Amino acid sequence: MSEIILDIDGKEVSAREETTILEAAQSAGIFIPTLCHHEKLNSYGACRICTVEVESRGRVSLVASCVYPVESGLIVRTRSEKIDKTRKMLLELAMAHAPDSEVLRELAQEYGADKDRFEKESSFCILCGLCVRYCAEVKGKNAVGFIDRGAKREISFIPEIAAKECWDCKECFPLCPTSYLQAAYVLTEALAFPPKSSKPASEE
Amino acid sequence: MDKDKIDQIIAKHHSDASSLIQILLEIQSVNRWLPKEAIERVSKKLKVPLDRIQHIVTFYKSFSLVPKGRHEIHVCTGTACHVRGAPRVLDTIQDLTGIKPGETDSELKFSLETVNCVGCCALGPVMVIDGEYHGKIAPANSEDVLKNYE
Amino acid sequence: MPRINSPAESEEFRKDIISKRDPNKPCISICTGTGCLALGAANVVAAFNDEIKKQGLESKVDVRETGCPGFCERGPLIVISPEEICYLQVQPEDAKEIVSQTILGKKVIERLLYVDPIEDKKITHESEIPFYKNQMRYLIGNNIKIDPKSIDDYLATGGYAALVKALFKQSPEQVVEQVKNSKLRGRGGAGFPAGIKWEFARNNPEKTKYVIVNADEGDPGAFMDRAVLEGNPFSVLEGLTIGAYAIGSHEGYIYVRQEYPLAVENVTGAIKQAEAHGFLGKNILGSGFDFTVKVHQGAGAFVCGEETSLLRSLEGKAGEATSKPPFPASKGLWGKPTNINNVETWANVPLIINQGADAFAAIGTEGSKGTKIFSLVGKVNNTGLVEVPMGITLRDIIYKIGGGIPDGKKFKAVQTGGPSGGCIPEEHLDIKVDFDELAKVGAIMGSGGMIVMDEDTCMVDVARYFLNFLTDESCGKCAPCREGVKQMHKILADISEGKAKESDLELLEQLCEVIGDASLCGLGKTAPNPVLSTLRYFRDEYEAHIKDKRCPAYVCKELISFYIDPEKCLACQICFRKCPAEAVIGGKNKIHIIDQDKCTKCGTCFEVCPSRFSAVSRLSGEPVPSPIPEEARIIVRKSKSK
Numbered sequence: 003m004s005e006i007i008l009d010i011d012g013k014e015v016s017a018r019e020e021t022t023i024l025e026a027a028q029s030a031g032i033f034i035p036t037l038c039h040h041e042k043l044n045s046y047g048a049c050r051i052c053t054v055e056v057e058s059r060g061r062v063s064l065v066a067s068c069v070y071p072v073e074s075g076l077i078v079r080t081r082s083e084k085i086d087k088t089r090k091m092l093l094e095l096a097m098a099h100a101p102d103s104e105v106l107r108e109l110a111q112e113y114g115a116d117k118d119r120f121e122k123e124s125s126f127c128i129l130c131g132l133c134v135r136y137c138a139e140v141k142g143k144n145a146v147g148f149i150d151r152g153a154k155r156e157i158s159f160i161p162e163i164a165a166k167e168c169w170d171c172k173e174c175f176p177l178c179p180t181s182y183l184q185a186a187y188v189l190t191e192a193l194a195f196p197p198k199s200s201k202p203a204s205e206e
Numbered sequence: 207m208d209k210d211k212i213d214q215i216i217a218k219h220h221s222d223a224s225s226l227i228q229i230l231l232e233i234q235s236v237n238r239w240l241p242k243e244a245i246e247r248v249s250k251k252l253k254v255p256l257d258r259i260q261h262i263v264t265f266y267k268s269f270s271l272v273p274k275g276r277h278e279i280h281v282c283t284g285t286a287c288h289v290r291g292a293p294r295v296l297d298t299i300q301d302l303t304g305i306k307p308g309e310t311d312s313e314l315k316f317s318l319e320t321v322n323c324v325g326c327c328a329l330g331p332v333m334v335i336d337g338e339y340h341g342k343i344a345p346a347n348s349e350d351v352l353k354n355y356e
Numbered sequence: 357m358p359r360i361n362s363p364a365e366s367e368e369f370r371k372d373i374i375s376k377r378d379p380n381k382p383c384i385s386i387c388t389g390t391g392c393l394a395l396g397a398a399n400v401v402a403a404f405n406d407e408i409k410k411q412g413l414e415s416k417v418d419v420r421e422t423g424c425p426g427f428c429e430r431g432p433l434i435v436i437s438p439e440e441i442c443y444l445q446v447q448p449e450d451a452k453e454i455v456s457q458t459i460l461g462k463k464v465i466e467r468l469l470y471v472d473p474i475e476d477k478k479i480t481h482e483s484e485i486p487f488y489k490n491q492m493r494y495l496i497g498n499n500i501k502i503d504p505k506s507i508d509d510y511l512a513t514g515g516y517a518a519l520v521k522a523l524f525k526q527s528p529e530q531v532v533e534q535v536k537n538s539k540l541r542g543r544g545g546a547g548f549p550a551g552i553k554w555e556f557a558r559n560n561p562e563k564t565k566y567v568i569v570n571a572d573e574g575d576p577g578a579f580m581d582r583a584v585l586e587g588n589p590f591s592v593l594e595g596l597t598i599g600a601y602a603i604g605s606h607e608g609y610i611y612v613r614q615e616y617p618l619a620v621e622n623v624t625g626a627i628k629q630a631e632a633h634g635f636l637g638k639n640i641l642g643s644g645f646d647f648t649v650k651v652h653q654g655a656g657a658f659v660c661g662e663e664t665s666l667l668r669s670l671e672g673k674a675g676e677a678t679s680k681p682p683f684p685a686s687k688g689l690w691g692k693p694t695n696i697n698n699v700e701t702w703a704n705v706p707l708i709i710n711q712g713a714d715a716f717a718a719i720g721t722e723g724s725k726g727t728k729i730f731s732l733v734g735k736v737n738n739t740g741l742v743e744v745p746m747g748i749t750l751r752d753i754i755y756k757i758g759g760g761i762p763d764g765k766k767f768k769a770v771q772t773g774g775p776s777g778g779c780i781p782e783e784h785l786d787i788k789v790d791f792d793e794l795a796k797v798g799a800i801m802g803s804g805g806m807i808v809m810d811e812d813t814c815m816v817d818v819a820r821y822f823l824n825f826l827t828d829e830s831c832g833k834c835a836p837c838r839e840g841v842k843q844m845h846k847i848l849a850d851i852s853e854g855k856a857k858e859s860d861l862e863l864l865e866q867l868c869e870v871i872g873d874a875s876l877c878g879l880g881k882t883a884p885n886p887v888l889s890t891l892r893y894f895r896d897e898y899e900a901h902i903k904d905k906r907c908p909a910y911v912c913k914e915l916i917s918f919y920i921d922p923e924k925c926l927a928c929q930i931c932f933r934k935c936p937a938e939a940v941i942g943g944k945n946k947i948h949i950i951d952q953d954k955c956t957k958c959g960t961c962f963e964v965c966p967s968r969f970s971a972v973s974r975l976s977g978e979p980v981p982s983p984i985p986e987e988a989r990i991i992v993r994k995s996k997s998k
Contacts, residue, residue, distance in 0.1 A: 047678075047834065047876055048835065049834075049835055050836055050874040050875075053873075066874075066876070069679040084873070087869070088870050091866065091867070092836060092870065095835060095839035095840060096835065096839070121846075128835070129832070129835070131833075134257075138257075144256065145257075147258065148674070149260055149261055150265065150832070151264075151829075151830065151831050152828055152831070152838060153827050153839075153841075153842040154832070155838065158257075160260065163256070223672055224670065224671055224672040225672065226672035227653075227672055228652060230655075258673065258674075262655075262673070265657065265674040265831075266654075266655035266656050266675070267655070267656030268614050269655065269656075285575075285577035285733075285771065285774070285805065285807045285821070285822075286576070286739075286807055289735060289807065289818075290735075294957075294958045297956060298956075298958065301937075301956070321615060322658065323574075323578065323579065323615075324390070325390050325391060325582045325583075325616070326390060326394045326579075327428070327579065327731065327734075327739055328740060329391070329395065339394030339395075341394060344960070344963075345958040345959075348936070349936065
């Protein structure tokens with residue numbers, strides 16, 4: 003595969019063809035914040051926190067660096083007034099759901115995001131999809147998935163599969179930036195199936 | 207729903223996983239809703255994970271996971287009908303039937319849905335009941351239209 | 357049904373069909389598109405068939421059920437050939453008179469003719485009716501001549517000549533070149549040059565490629581594609597086959613929204629007929645080119661009109677958008693090069709091949725060539741589908757063809773581009789309709805929906821309407837669209853309910869910027885457009901709602917009240933009887949009062965109060981006067997006996 007040369011924040015970066023701007027930046031030690039990205043999973047492009055400015059053939063546009071492929075001669079900026087404004091608002095929208103998330107709070111400090119900008123939402127899931135994608139792509143169990151669409155989108159466990167698989171796994175739990183996942187699992191467990199009799203809840 | 211009927215529909219589409227949505231649409235059309243057993247059967251026969259089917263049947267509005275009423279009312283809320291007063295019609299229908307869009311009444315008589323443009327904008331506001339089109343609907347004449355449906 | 361195996365056989369077959377048709381034989385063409393069917397066209401067809409049978413005229417008169425010719429406001433509609441007499445709003449009871457008077461008696465029935473409102477003249481011939489005269493009906497003009505269930509009709513009007521020309525006289529590269537030179541821009545909304553898109557797919561070395569017809573037509577108020585697919589499905593198939601040949605694809609899909617059952621039926625039937633005759637399938641017309649087409653139904657999701665969502669839906673998944681690049685031309689359906697175009701775009705292809713790229717490009721403006729079908733709907737006299745050359749002005753469409761605004765109301769705005777578009781006010785009515793000109797004034801061409809709005813339309817309500825639509829239809833995958841549009845909708849709801857603050861407008865504008873910049877797909881990226889365009893041209897309405905708690909157009913329910921003026925009410929009792937909420941306190945000889953607690957603001961009383969009284973008024977931004985005391989309500993009528 004040929005090498006592609008691009009400019010990230012004034013630094014010349016070389017990257018393999020068919021890699022993303024995010025991968026190229028990370029390999030050059032340039033930090034771009036992410037929420038829905040994970041090295042074991044396919045890039046998703048849902049949280050848009052990794053948005054960067056790209057300039058190509060005189061045109062400037064904003065793209066998600068985790069999914070945008072590198073191009074020869076591309077000029078990338080990972081911070082700018084526009085990018086910061088964008089990330090600030092995305093964080094504020096996310097914090098309407100999960101104002102106490104550590105991950106979000108850290109980023110909020112950097113970008114001056116106000117966790118109370120928007121009215122509190124009833125669900126503290128930010129729909130990053132890490133749990134769903136991990137269970138599908140890494141574990142191949144599909145115990146948790148998405149349902150519905152738009153603002154009604156949610157994650158949902160399949161009780162029968164969760165009853166069999168999740169107790170001994172729980173590998174997705176540390177991925178969740180808001181601990182909504184754990185709450186959803188506990189709720190499913192309580193409603194749909196009892197814990198394994200060999201492990202009484204009091205001994206956990 | 208009859209397991210054989212479901213298998214028949216799946217076989218008609220050559221058990222092709224990409225025809226998943228077409229298969230579900232046919233089951234929905236024949237049975238008027240998608241019971242859990244039907245979804246599980248499709249998942250098993252097509253070897254498609256249950257969570258993907260769950261996503262599909264809640265993502266697409268053509269599917270219903272609960273039984274529908276005897277009469278399906280679709281009030282058009284497309285832009286042309288909207289500027290001609292469709293919201294008032296919808297309010298009136300909601301009052302008359304006691305249900306909101308997406309719901310079915312407790313006697314399983316009416317199911318109400320909104321639909322975005324049936325392509326009859328000249329007749330707007332439009333209401334389609336059991337495939338029958340009613341045009342130039344207004345709050346004043348809504349009750350009379352509904353009276354025709356037992 | 358003969359299978360055609362060469363261009364020569366195809367021409368012979370066509371000549372044979374035409375020779376068997378007597379051009380002087382009377383034919384009654386009845387529109388049976390979804391719109392006219394909703395107005396009872398099926399009964400009209402039955403009535404004509406019965407009458408012709410009764411009079412023993414089966415071999416002497418043809419009845420043809422056709423696709424939509426566009427004049428939906430006046431359906432059910434028939435055209436009698438060869439004279440091309442056009443009758444409007446035809447009822448089943450009229451069949452007898454029409455057969456006797458017009459078919460046999462050769463006399464025109466005046467009461468069924470179009471009346472020109474300005475010159476008060478009756479117009480007999482279809483082509484002279486101003487609605488049609490001012491159009492350029494290359495795509496939709498044949499609908500009234502074709503029974504969509506008959507490939508013979510399509511062939512008789514010149515169909516499939518372009519496919520023969522492309523397959524046998526041009527190389528795939530030459531076809532691509534033609535489409536490029538025609539400068540055809542996609543008709544689905546974005547307006548990307550079709551030829552360039554085709555070239556990307558053509559040049560891809562992959563062996564397996566797909567072509568797709570996007571018939572998801574989700575914009576509410578737009579039904580152009582429905583009319584083309586229902587009324588002339590062969591034209592779309594022909595264009596698609598030519599495109600497949602040009603790109604090197606052997607498998608095509610037609611993705612039709614589930615809400616168009618008749619289109620699904622007609623195009624499925626057309627595919628079967630085309631296959632039987634050799635216009636589709638293996639070794640098309642003996643050319644050695646194979647191409648098959650399947651029909652896939654949508655399942656009720658507007659977002660599946662977006663090409664990446666459509667692809668995921670075809671793959672049997674939820675319609676979640678995926679990032680571009682890579683573009684479908686390089687990695688589309690199942691990761692293979694795919695070319696997706698809108699129904700109308702495909703229908704233009706046979707025209708380009710038949711006339712040649714230069715003739716096609718001679719129509720329109722520098723940046724937008726050819727014609728465009730618009731669905732002209734809303735507050736306009738002649739609602740229906742109109743096909744016009746690019747470059748015509750909005751004023752000509754709305755007034756010359758559309759006949760202006762009904763009921764003497766004042767024009768306020770015309771909305772184009774659906775939920776991705778914008779509202780254009782009166783000051784821009786003279787702009788030429790063209791992709792770039794519309795973009796300059798803050799709208800987009802979109803798929804062709806053109807919704808006319810008058811003084812009774814509240815522009816804040818329009819923005820709220822579109823945001824409500826988008827919160828429902830967003831796929832929900834990316835945060836800026838899912839969360840941002842929801843927040844914008846909340847603000848618009850607050851504004852229309854009189855609960856908003858001044859700072860909400862600033863927040864609204866900031867949300868517009870982020871959502872437009874950071875969203876994953878076109879739905880999100882263009883979601884701010886209705887808000888931005890209404891803010892640009894109707895900011896005063898927003899401010900009236902926020903500062904004065906007033907809705908100038910008397911639409912937003914929480915900000916309006918209805919009031920019966922006791923000086924004008926003469927207790928005719930009409931509103932009392934018609935009120936669906938039983939909110940009018942009436943009675944014989946008693947001035948009526950509206951119980952504001954029960955009133956649902958439906959406006960019925962305002963509409964039914966006779967104009968000689970005009971006793972019901974709408975209030976907004978001011979308090980409702982208290983009801984007059986009981987004793988003052990009694991009306992003493994002058995005694996009649998004198």
